[in-house]
Amino acid sequence: MTTTDIGARPVIDxxxxxxxxxxxxxxxWISLVGEDEVLVPIPGELPADVVSSWVDVVGxxxxxxxxxxxxxxxxxxxxxxxxxxxxxxxxxxxxxxAFGEIANVVGGSVKxxxxxxxxxxxxxxxxxxxxxxPADVCRIDVLWRGEPIVISVQGAxxxxxxxxxxx
Amino acid sequence: xxxxxIDDSRAMRRIVSSILTGFGxxxxxxxHGGEALDVLNEGWVPDLATIDWNMPVMDGLQFVSAxxxxxxxxxxxxxxxxxESEHTQIVRALAAGAHEYVIKPFTADAIRDKLALLGLLPQxxxx
Amino acid sequence: MTLTATSFDWVRQVVxxxxxxxxxxxxxYLVEARLLPIARQKGLADVGQLVDNVRTRPNPEDTRxxxxxxxxxxxxxxxxxxxxxxxxxxxxxxxxxxxxPNERLQIWSAACSSGxxxxxxxxxxxxxxxxxAGRVSITAxxxxxxxxxxxxxxxxxxxxxxxxxxxxxxxRHFSRxxxxxxxxxxxxxxxxxxxxxxxxxxxRMGPFDVVYLxxxxxxxxLPTKQAILRRVRALMKPDGWLFLGAAETTxxxxxxxxxxxxxxxxxxxxxxxx
Numbered sequence: 001m002t003t004t005d006i007g008a009r010p011v012i013d014x015x016x017x018x019x020x021x022x023x024x025x026x027x028x029w030i031s032l033v034g035e036d037e038v039l040v041p042i043p044g045e046l047p048a049d050v051v052s053s054w055v056d057v058v059g060x061x062x063x064x065x066x067x068x069x070x071x072x073x074x075x076x077x078x079x080x081x082x083x084x085x086x087x088x089x090x091x092x093x094x095x096x097x098a099f100g101e102i103a104n105v106v107g108g109s110v111k112x113x114x115x116x117x118x119x120x121x122x123x124x125x126x127x128x129x130x131x132x133x134p135a136d137v138c139r140i141d142v143l144w145r146g147e148p149i150v151i152s153v154q155g156a157x158x159x160x161x162x163x164x165x166x167x
Numbered sequence: 168x169x170x171x172x173i174d175d176s177r178a179m180r181r182i183v184s185s186i187l188t189g190f191g192x193x194x195x196x197x198x199h200g201g202e203a204l205d206v207l208n209e210g211w212v213p214d215l216a217t218i219d220w221n222m223p224v225m226d227g228l229q230f231v232s233a234x235x236x237x238x239x240x241x242x243x244x245x246x247x248x249x250x251e252s253e254h255t256q257i258v259r260a261l262a263a264g265a266h267e268y269v270i271k272p273f274t275a276d277a278i279r280d281k282l283a284l285l286g287l288l289p290q291x292x293x294x
Numbered sequence: 295m296t297l298t299a300t301s302f303d304w305v306r307q308v309v310x311x312x313x314x315x316x317x318x319x320x321x322x323y324l325v326e327a328r329l330l331p332i333a334r335q336k337g338l339a340d341v342g343q344l345v346d347n348v349r350t351r352p353n354p355e356d357t358r359x360x361x362x363x364x365x366x367x368x369x370x371x372x373x374x375x376x377x378x379x380x381x382x383x384x385x386x387x388x389x390x391x392x393x394x395p396n397e398r399l400q401i402w403s404a405a406c407s408s409g410x411x412x413x414x415x416x417x418x419x420x421x422x423x424x425x426x427a428g429r430v431s432i433t434a435x436x437x438x439x440x441x442x443x444x445x446x447x448x449x450x451x452x453x454x455x456x457x458x459x460x461x462x463x464x465x466r467h468f469s470r471x472x473x474x475x476x477x478x479x480x481x482x483x484x485x486x487x488x489x490x491x492x493x494x495x496x497x498r499m500g501p502f503d504v505v506y507l508x509x510x511x512x513x514x515x516l517p518t519k520q521a522i523l524r525r526v527r528a529l530m531k532p533d534g535w536l537f538l539g540a541a542e543t544t545x546x547x548x549x550x551x552x553x554x555x556x557x558x559x560x561x562x563x564x565x566x567x568x
Contacts, residue, residue: 020473027453031272032182036324081178083185098178104221105271108250109452113473117255120221122175252452257465268461270452280370280458 009160010061011136012153016113018140024109025142025151032102033080033144043141044148046070052128053099055107056156059118063136063155065107066128067099073147074099096125110153128152133159168287169213172196173203173230174248175222179271183217183248186275190282191289200225204233212240215287218265220249220256228263235264244285248273297322301345305329305360312361312513328363332356335440354493354513355437361513362407369410370458376559377506377537378414382422384556385535389503390423392533399430400500404492404507404526406434408454409445409477409485411506416481417467427484433499435490445487448477492522500529509539516547523548527564536562 022041029037047070054066069077078098079086087094100123111118131137136155141148170192172183180196187194195211197203199222216234220227227247234240247260250271257268267281282288305325306317317325326341333344336356348356372378389399403412412434419426434445455464455475468475490497492510505526511519523544526536536551537559538544544551544562551562 016472023451024473027451028272030453031274032178035274036321038323038327078178082181085177085181094177097176101176101178104176105250108252108271109473112252112470117253120250122221122223254465254468254470257461261461261465265461268464270456272453273456274453276370277453277456277458280456283375284372284458284460 009157011133012061012063012138012155013135015061015115016110016138016153018138020113021110021138021140021151021153022142024113025106025140028102028105028109029144032105033077037080037144039142039144039149041140042143044143044146046148046150051095051099051125053096053103053123053125054128055103055123056121056129057107057111057114057118058121059111059114060116061114061118061155062157063153064129065103065110066152066154067103067106067149068128068152069149070147073144073149076145076147077102100125106151129154129156131155132157135159168215168289169193169195169211170215170217171203171206171211171213172217173198173200173222173227174217174219175199176219179219179248183278186278187215187217189275190279199223200227200230200233203230207234207240212243214242215244215246215282215285217246217248217269220247220251220260228260231260231263231265244287246281246285248278297326297342297345301342301349304349305345305364308357309361309364312357317364325364329360332359332363335438354518355491358510358513359438369407369454371410371414371455371463372458373410373508374540374559376557377508377561378418380556380559380561381415381504382418385504385561386419386422393503399504400502401430401432401504402500402502402506402529403432403434404490404505405510406436406445406487407441408450409434409441409448409487410450410454410457411508412445412485412487413448413467413477413481415506416477416484417463419484420467420481421463427480430484432485433502434485434487436487437489437491439489442487442489445485446482448482448485449474450477451475492525493518496525496529501531501534502529503531503534505530505534505536507536507538509542511538511542511547519547523551527551530564532564532566534564538562 026039029039049071050068051071051074052066052068054064056064074095075090078095081098103123111120131154133155138153140151170187172180174180175198184194197206201224218227231245245265246267247265248269252270260268269281302322309317329341333341338344406412412432416432419430436442451474467478550565552565554561
């Protein structure tokens with residue numbers, strides 16, 4: 001960022017990198033999913049039927065921290081979190097609760113890395129917010145128990161025009 | 168000993184409750200600060216409350232302030248357990264009256280260490 | 295998978311013998327994941343080679359690293375509490391009254407791992423005495439270069455600062471550094487970290503007023519324990535204090551120490567004339 005270009009705002013690559021997002025996610029996994037749970041940083045192919053959980057971060061950088069995986073894996077994750085209190089048949093609200101809490105914990109740690117003060121939304125679960133600016137995305141791909149999960153820290157604002165003039 | 172686990176996520180309430188039950192605590196839970204105040208107003212005042220920050224209806228910081236305003240609840244130790252992990256947020260919570268602060272993500276050992284610091288770990292677990 | 299059944303069994307036996315913790319069958323992947331950083335750091339191709347090396351040429355320091363990697367996720371701050379609280383309640387007042395106002399206190403953290411112990415000591419002293427940074431120097435040593443570098447950096451993950459560090463001390467002595475927390479520069483200046491092998495002749499250091507030598511002796515045989523205690527004593531002031539781990543003692547190992555009960559724990563002081 002330069003002081004002369006008032007219209008500039010940071011894109012996520014300037015604020016956080018993939019290895020940091022990976023270590024944040026690994027710590028969340030150890031805490032929530034289980035102390036022996038390992039994430040392998042290898043990309044896999046997501047199926048067509050996916051579900052996302054995310055939290056929004058609003059501050060000097062504004063966007064979402066999004067986890068996307070197959071519906072089946074989201075259910076397995078929810079069972080892992082709920083353990084003995086998991087119901088026989090998982091309801092949508094169980095997945096919203098548990099998968100959403102993972103986004104909350106990952107999002108909270110991402111927010112702490114970003115400069116300045118930001119606010120964190122309550123988690124949502126469903127179809128991920130659209131990517132407004134492909135240059136404002138930090139994405140990592142991991143395998144959990146062999147199943148692919150994508151973690152994406154993505155801006156919510158469209159790209160600025162290339163030669164923004166200051167008023 | 169008694170603990171009140173306050174978090175809007177049922178999964179998180181399950182995780183914290185099972186850790187505390189493992190240490191011998193009798194545990195109740197609440198989905199937000201307002202529900203937690205209802206439990207206290209019933210007369211069930213625990214030794215420990217674990218408190219999430221971001222919750223609907225009444226957030227954790229408002230709950231801490233409400234507890235601080237009532238001298239009858241002074242014996243209760245308040246420990247934030249939250250994904251809010253900025254330096255300034257921790258300072259805010261301590262200034263509002265929280266006694267301790269655990270940042271999500273945490274492990275069971277982290278809760279045990281904090282309870283040991285607070286003198287809230289039954290002796291047989293501490294040894 | 296590089297770990298053979300024989301290697302896994304050996305790891306299980308060692309972990310059980312040293313820590314009484316049972317690694318269930320099927321935890322091979324856990325052993326792999328936890329030991330891989332140690333193997334890499336030693337320039338070995340995989341965990342199988344690491345285990346084979348230690349099996350064929352037993353080595354207490356590597357054994358300790360393996361056991362620690364498999365039994366503790368993170369080192370706690372204020373681990374075992376009392377050896378730290380008694381530092382400010384008993385040891386420090388006695389030392390300050392015995393020393394001149396311009397004499398520097400020297401403290402040695404002799405197996406500092408990733409730095410929790412020396413920085414715990416630094417925080418306590420900073421909170422307990424004015425101008426601690428000008429009056430105390432803390433020497434932190436470890437066999438592992440990686441641990442020495444981590445101690446020097448003074449940076450800790452979120453999971454690490456969650457382990458037994460009071461929140462008030464976290465906000466007073468640390469600042470955020472990316473996804474980690476960094477010890478403030480005042481404390482970092484109090485701590486000097488270097489590599490040191492306790493089982494070999496020690497470098498010229500000290501003389502120390504206080505030595506923390508905790509959870510190290512348990513990994514060595516009796517003659518080595520005796521040699522280490524003798525070498526440590528030679529680097530201490532005659533009225534210095536030694537803290538050992540909760541399961542360790544000089545009794546029956548080296549008789550040239552006096553045991554002093556402090557709260558629920560003990561410290562050891564060189565016997566006069568020994």
